[in-house]
Amino acid sequence: MTLGPRRVVNGLDANGRSAIIIDDRREIDYPGGQFVWRCKTSPADNNSNEDAGAGPFENSCIHDRDGSSFAVFHFKPEDGLMGPGMHTTDTIDYIVVLKGRLEFHAETGIVELAAGDIVVDRGVSHGWRAIGDEPAMTAVVMLPAHPIGSGATI
Template sequence: MTLSSATLPPVRRVVTALDEAGRSCVLIDGPLREFGGGGYAWHTASVPADNSVREDAAPGAFSYDLFHGGGSNFFVIDLAPGERSSTHATDTIDYIVMMAGEVTLELEAGEVRLRAGDLVTDRGVIHAWRNDGPQPARYAVVTLPAHPVGAGRTV
């Protein structure tokens, strides 16, 4: 599923910066940088971030390697009906906002159904995402580096 799907509206990305005179301004106002099944809003190479960057810092492709480079990621995932992610864990803390539809968050000791408006804080544990419903689901994710828990990352 792509972010330009007819069933879910495109996601608008607005990024601020400072203009040449040092005033706050809009640097980017447009769509996410798409990858298969989602799109990137922004990536930082380190934490704390360098907010002086004026180039588009959204990667052009999804990679779990970006999660483990010491920076942050902000992206959106679309999950089609019947679709399931791989089972994985990352050495990150992830803040997730359900934007549309419903998904099931699979964990080793059970699962939880999530709906639009729900928030999740995933603390580096093994998990997967599954869409059992008839409608596409969309969720936004922010990842930040974290110390490993349990066996640590699987991807």
């Protein structure tokens, strides 16, 4: 277990004034992810102060058809999704490498990524592998997209 990034969320207090409603840092497993925030619809409904990032992390965010998800993924060295873990999604994902080094695998090649690098994943077959001696972490925003090719495998 390790601590994930600090999460600060604003909203309105009982008097209708802007306020900090969440300021936390949660433990997560390696490899794995945690939701920072999820919206079931687009445009988002900001009327509730309910914690939309609470609860267990599961791959249902890949199948949300009307909203968005923002998650943080953690990888131990050599962890990742490769070979049978190659997968496709019906999403467009905006990914920022926050720390460590990763290999991003496509069917025709591999690119090495480091902290600060950005990937736009358009749902085609891909996989990940952490490389080096330190854990890697990514921040990912997932939005629904029309299927490409044969569509999602997860």
